[in-house]
Amino acid sequence: MKIRTKLIIISLSLLLIPSLIIGVSSYYSAKEHLDDLGEKMLKNNVEMALQLIDSMNYAVQTGEISLEEAQEKVKQNLIGDLQSDGSRAITTNVDLGEDGYFAIYGSDGQRIAHPFSEGKNAWESVDSNGIYMIQDMIKAAEKGGDFTYYSREVPNQPDTEEDKIAYTALDPNWGWVVSASSYMKSFNHGINLIQHMIMITLGMSILIGIIIIFLFSRHLAIPVQLITESVQKIAKQDLSFNYIKVKNKDELGDLASGINRMTASLRDIIQSVSSSAEQVAATSEQLTASSEQTSTASEEITESIQQISTGQDKQLFGMQEANNSVSQISSSITEITTNIKELNDLSIETSKVSLYGNEVITQTVEQMNQINEQSMVTTEAMRLLESKSQEIGEIINVITSIAAQTNLLALNAAIEAARAGEHGKGFAVVADEVRKLAEESGNAANDIAALIGEIQINTQNTVQTVNEGKIVVETGMNYVENAGKTFEAIAADVNLINDKLSSVSAEIQEISANTEVLVNEIHKTKDVTNQSTSYTQHVVAAAEEQHASMVEMTVASRSLAEMSQQLQDLVSDFKSI
Incomplete structure (x- = not known):
C-alpha cells in the first residue's frame, strides 16, 4: 500500500471518527433531552388534568354543577365530545x-374516558412484548404516579408498532386513573432535523476534509515517491538518475537534499574506489611477481645455507677427527719421550760398562783369572745391549710411523684449514709447522735407525768376540788390545747414541710443544666451527621463515588481487551518469 493511500486513510479516519462520535453523541444527547421534555410534558398535562378534576369536584361540592356534568366536562376538556359511535374526537388544545x-x-x-373504546375493560390488554400495560399503568398511578413504556400499533398503520410512553396518576377525588400517552417519536420528531443537519454538516466536513487531505497527501506523497524511487535505484546500484527536485521546506526537503548529497558522494566514492581498485590490482600483480621471485630466491638461499651447514657439520667432524689424531700424537710423543729417557739411561749404563771393560783390559794382566767371569758379564751385557738396541729400533720405527702419520694429519689439517677460509689461516700455519717438524722427526728417526743398525752390528760382533774369547782364553791377551779398542769404539758409539738421543729428545719436546699449540688451534677452530654452525643453523631457520613469509605474502598478494577484482566487479555494477 502506498504511503499516500495510508495517509488518506489515516487522515479520513481522524476526520470521520471524531465527526461520527460528535454526531452520534449529539444525536443521542438531543434525543435524550427531547425524551425528557416529552416526559415532563406528559406529567405536567396529567397534573393539569388532576387540577381540572379538583376544580370540577369543588364546583360539585358547592352545588354549582352535578357530578355527572362535572365528569363529562372533564372528559370533554381532556379528550373531546362523545360521538354517536361511542368514541370521542380529540379536540383538546392540550399538546400531547x-x-x-x-x-x-x-x-x-374499565375505560372511563377514551378516544377509541370508551366503556370497555382493558385490564387484559397486552402488547407484542407481553407487557400488560393497563395493569402497569394502574399500579404506577397507585404508587403516586409514574411512567409506563410499551409498544402499540401506529394509527392507520396496523402492521407497524412504535414505542409509547404513558404517565398515570390517581385522582383522589373520584378515584380515576388519569393517563396521558403518546408515541416516543412524537417527542423526538425534531431529532430527525438535528440528524439531518448533522449528516449534512458531517458530509460537508468530510468532503472538504477529503479535498484538503488529497491536496496535502499529494504535497507529501509526490516528494516521498520521488525519494523512494531514488532510494530504490540506489539499492539497485543505479546512480544515473538526476537529482531529486523537491520544493518542500520541511523534513522531506531536507531528506531529498540529503539523498542528493549522498548520491553525489556515492558517485565520487565509486569513482575513487574504482580507480583505487585498479591501482590495487596492478600493485598486487607486481607484488605477486616480486613475492614469487623473492620466494624462489629465498628457497635457493635456504638450500645453499643448508648445504653450507652440511659442509660445516662435515668440517666439524673432520676437526674432531684431527683433534683425536693430534691427541693420539701427543700421547705417542709422551711415550716416545719416556722411552728415550729410558734409552738414555741405558746408554749411560752402557757407557759405564764400557769404561769398566776398559779398566778390565788395562788390568788384564792382574785380573786374567777373572776374564772368564768378566767375559760372561760382558756377554750378558752385550745381549742386553742387543736387546735394548732392538727395542730402540722398534721405538725408532714407531717414531718414523708417528712422523708419517703426523705429516699426513698436518696435510689433512692444511686442507681443512683451506676449506675453512679466513677462520683456518692460523690453523694452516700451525699445520705447516707440524708437517715440517714431522718431516724433521722422520729424518732424525731414520738417522737414529741407521746408528742403531750399526750398534746392533757392533754388538753382534762383540758378542761373537766374547764368545770366541771364552773358547780361546789362552789367546786372550792377543785380543785384549782389540777388546780395548772395541770397548773404546763402544764408548764412542754410546756417547754418539747419547748425543743423538739428546737431540731426538729436544726435537720430541719441540714436537710436543707444537702439538700442544696444534691442539689449542684445533680447539679454537672447533669452537669457531661450532659457533659458525650455530649461526648457520639460525640463518637456515631465518631463511626458512623468510621463505614461508614469502609464500604467505604471495598467497596474500594473490588474495588481494582477487579481492581487488571482486571490488572492481562490484563497483562496475553501479551505474553513474
Missing part, C-alpha cells in the same frame, strides 16, 4: 404530541 391523547381508567381497568 402527534397521536397523543388522554385516557381515564377505573381501578379495575
Whole structure:
C-alpha cells in the first residue's frame, strides 16, 4: 500500500471518527433531552388534568354543577365530545404530541374516558412484548404516579408498532386513573432535523476534509515517491538518475537534499574506489611477481645455507677427527719421550760398562783369572745391549710411523684449514709447522735407525768376540788390545747414541710443544666451527621463515588481487551518469 493511500486513510479516519462520535453523541444527547421534555410534558398535562378534576369536584361540592356534568366536562376538556359511535374526537388544545391523547381508567381497568373504546375493560390488554400495560399503568398511578413504556400499533398503520410512553396518576377525588400517552417519536420528531443537519454538516466536513487531505497527501506523497524511487535505484546500484527536485521546506526537503548529497558522494566514492581498485590490482600483480621471485630466491638461499651447514657439520667432524689424531700424537710423543729417557739411561749404563771393560783390559794382566767371569758379564751385557738396541729400533720405527702419520694429519689439517677460509689461516700455519717438524722427526728417526743398525752390528760382533774369547782364553791377551779398542769404539758409539738421543729428545719436546699449540688451534677452530654452525643453523631457520613469509605474502598478494577484482566487479555494477 502506498504511503499516500495510508495517509488518506489515516487522515479520513481522524476526520470521520471524531465527526461520527460528535454526531452520534449529539444525536443521542438531543434525543435524550427531547425524551425528557416529552416526559415532563406528559406529567405536567396529567397534573393539569388532576387540577381540572379538583376544580370540577369543588364546583360539585358547592352545588354549582352535578357530578355527572362535572365528569363529562372533564372528559370533554381532556379528550373531546362523545360521538354517536361511542368514541370521542380529540379536540383538546392540550399538546400531547402527534397521536397523543388522554385516557381515564377505573381501578379495575374499565375505560372511563377514551378516544377509541370508551366503556370497555382493558385490564387484559397486552402488547407484542407481553407487557400488560393497563395493569402497569394502574399500579404506577397507585404508587403516586409514574411512567409506563410499551409498544402499540401506529394509527392507520396496523402492521407497524412504535414505542409509547404513558404517565398515570390517581385522582383522589373520584378515584380515576388519569393517563396521558403518546408515541416516543412524537417527542423526538425534531431529532430527525438535528440528524439531518448533522449528516449534512458531517458530509460537508468530510468532503472538504477529503479535498484538503488529497491536496496535502499529494504535497507529501509526490516528494516521498520521488525519494523512494531514488532510494530504490540506489539499492539497485543505479546512480544515473538526476537529482531529486523537491520544493518542500520541511523534513522531506531536507531528506531529498540529503539523498542528493549522498548520491553525489556515492558517485565520487565509486569513482575513487574504482580507480583505487585498479591501482590495487596492478600493485598486487607486481607484488605477486616480486613475492614469487623473492620466494624462489629465498628457497635457493635456504638450500645453499643448508648445504653450507652440511659442509660445516662435515668440517666439524673432520676437526674432531684431527683433534683425536693430534691427541693420539701427543700421547705417542709422551711415550716416545719416556722411552728415550729410558734409552738414555741405558746408554749411560752402557757407557759405564764400557769404561769398566776398559779398566778390565788395562788390568788384564792382574785380573786374567777373572776374564772368564768378566767375559760372561760382558756377554750378558752385550745381549742386553742387543736387546735394548732392538727395542730402540722398534721405538725408532714407531717414531718414523708417528712422523708419517703426523705429516699426513698436518696435510689433512692444511686442507681443512683451506676449506675453512679466513677462520683456518692460523690453523694452516700451525699445520705447516707440524708437517715440517714431522718431516724433521722422520729424518732424525731414520738417522737414529741407521746408528742403531750399526750398534746392533757392533754388538753382534762383540758378542761373537766374547764368545770366541771364552773358547780361546789362552789367546786372550792377543785380543785384549782389540777388546780395548772395541770397548773404546763402544764408548764412542754410546756417547754418539747419547748425543743423538739428546737431540731426538729436544726435537720430541719441540714436537710436543707444537702439538700442544696444534691442539689449542684445533680447539679454537672447533669452537669457531661450532659457533659458525650455530649461526648457520639460525640463518637456515631465518631463511626458512623468510621463505614461508614469502609464500604467505604471495598467497596474500594473490588474495588481494582477487579481492581487488571482486571490488572492481562490484563497483562496475553501479551505474553513474
